Amino acid sequence: MEMGFNLNLEQSQKLVMTPQLRQAIKILQFTSLELEEYIEQQIENNPIIEINEEDKKTKEELIEDKKIDWKEYAEDFDNYEYCKEAFHHNSDNDFNYENIIFRNPTLQEHLIFQFTLTYLEADLHLIGEYIIDSLDENGYLRVSLEEIAETLQQDYSTVESVLHIIQTFEPVGVAARTLTECLVIQCKSLGIKNENVYLMIESYLDEIACNKYPAIAKSLGITTQEVQNICDFLKTLEPKPGRKYAGNDNRYVVPDVVIKKIENEYYIIPNDRNIPRLTIRKDYQQMLSRGDENEEAVRFLNDKFNNAMWLIKSIEQRMQTIHKVVEQIVHKQRCFFEHGKKHLKPMTLREIADEIGVHESTVSRATNGKYVETPAGTFELKYFFSSGVPNNGGESIAAESIKNYIRDILDHEDPKKPYSDDRIASELESKGIKISRRTVAKYREDMKIPSSSKRKRY
Secondary structure (H helix, E strand, O other): OOOOOOOOOOOOOOOOOOOOHHHHHHHHHOOOHHHHHHHHHHHHHOEEEEEOOHHHHHHHHHHHHHOHHHHHHHHHHOOOOOOOOOEEEOOOOOEEEOOOOOHHHHHHHHHHHOOOOOOOOHHHHHHHHHHHOOOOOOOEOOOOOOHHHHOOOOOHHHHHHHHHHOOOOOOOOOOOOHHHHHHHHHHHHHOOOOHHHHHHHOOOOOHHHHHHHHHHHHHHHHHHHHHHHHHHHOOOOOHHHHHHOOOOOOOOOOOOOOEEEEOEEEEEEOOOOOOOOOOOOHHHHHHHHHHHOOOOHHHHHHHHHHHHHHHHHHHHHHHHHHHHHHHHHHHHHHHHHOOOOHHOOOOOHHHHHHOOOHHHHHHHHHHHEEEEOOOOEEEEEHHHEEEEEEEOOOOEEHHHHHHHHHHHHOOOOOOOOOOHHHHHHHHHOOOOEEHHHHHHHHHHHHOOOOOHHHHHOO
């Protein structure tokens, strides 16, 4: 067997994920708030980058316009801002900034404040504080009284008496151990005398949830109308008394693009006022042009300069990609902007990708977490992409449009004879939209609309 060596040339193409490409992909999928944080971080790490002075001056002028004249405010300040008449507004009917507090009290702080006003012995105060600290965010006591009595080495009856005191506090229903106890406490505080109310709370909560009013009426020996009236009242009670004191997780949306309609044309305006415009510092540009003799310094500056240029280029590329995507959305969904949600057309990421000449994943990154402000409201860009079903005219209708048709049909139904899913499918077919009962049920559940048996009124 003969053995030998051969030398072959082979040419192939490969996609190499360079650091610059990774950065461009990362910047594209950032939301506007994330991009702002990322730019601030890059400014700290790269001495060559700085914010454009003209952009900085414009922002400073906007801040200057919004400044409060504290000297004038101090002159108008009076010592009676806490009286009833002046608590919210001063003498000029301006909002009183002294009313702004840093945060709302927590449920435990609110209850502890009420508990300190009770005249109890020190041991009982210790029990009360332990019970209050054991409440969950909804105001329920998830620790058994036996466990509390054993931990604090107190009698069960003593712990129970302290619990009953706390259950009289605001918010009504707090420190309950079950939903039943919570609702009973609220009914007693309202002075409800009807025994059927308490019987339904204690024995028929599951039937109430399933809207089985006739069965409850037959069991209690009352009319279905009475059961419905009691259920309507129970639905006004608060099942989670402590949630009003839970921390507010406010999430603010900053639109990346604004669509304005001027006469009959739609104009796309990038909302980049929160994103600083970057530039290269002139002193470092001069150092690079002089060609400093220190090779290590030149190498460092060249590296930082290349990073800065890639960052600026990636940000500009991100804005251009989003602009192109929104431009195509406006073109394809013009009926939506003109006539409303019912006229939303089915559209896929691939369609937009083919139109602007990029990969489907690029469109996905450009639309994920990005919002657009339109004359019809603020929407996530993903909202405009949905599947559809064909109508009788051969065109496709988006799933969101069908949901709006279903919502309109249910808004006009008779509450005593609610439409079944089959009836909704028939109503849609009369409008030229042919879908199955199962699809109707799926869309109805997506909109969190209960079934006909649970919507029925008596």
